[in-house]
Amino acid sequence: MCITSQQAEGNTVKIEIDEEKCCGAGQCVMAAPEVFDQREEDGLVLVLDAAPPQSQYEAVRQAAKLCPTAVIRVAEDD
Ligand code: SF4
Numbered sequence: 001m002c003i004t005s006q007q008a009e010g011n012t013v014k015i016e017i018d019e020e021k022c023c024g025a026g027q028c029v030m031a032a033p034e035v036f037d038q039r040e041e042d043g044l045v046l047v048l049d050a051a052p053p054q055s056q057y058e059a060v061r062q063a064a065k066l067c068p069t070a071v072i073r074v075a076e077d078d
Contacts, residue, residue: 013057016073017045027066032059045071 015035024043028036035056037046052060057076064072 012076013052013060014075015047015052015060016075017047018071019044021069021071023069025068027068028063028072031063031066032056035060036063 022045024038024045026038026043028045029038032052035047035049035052037048038044039046049056060072061074064070064074
């Protein structure tokens with residue numbers, strides 16, 4: 001489990017990934033290439049930016065929606 005978070009303009013976004021269930025489909029990388037990548041050795045997800053800027057939040061939400069195994073969870077607090 002990988003947990004990242006950022007506080008920006010009073011808004012906190014927390015990304016949780018269950019790496020064990022990642023199937024390496026790469027949808028997250030296509031949706032948010034500045035935040036996600038895939039490991040060269042097995043293609044599983046890598047979080048590139050542990051504290052992405054607010055401009056990436058929508059892309060991160062899209063990645064979570066597109067992930068075929070639904071292993072990306074985005075929790076937001078005001
Ligand atoms: S979209 Fe989901 S299953 Fe595919 S690489 Fe990203 S986290 Fe893994």
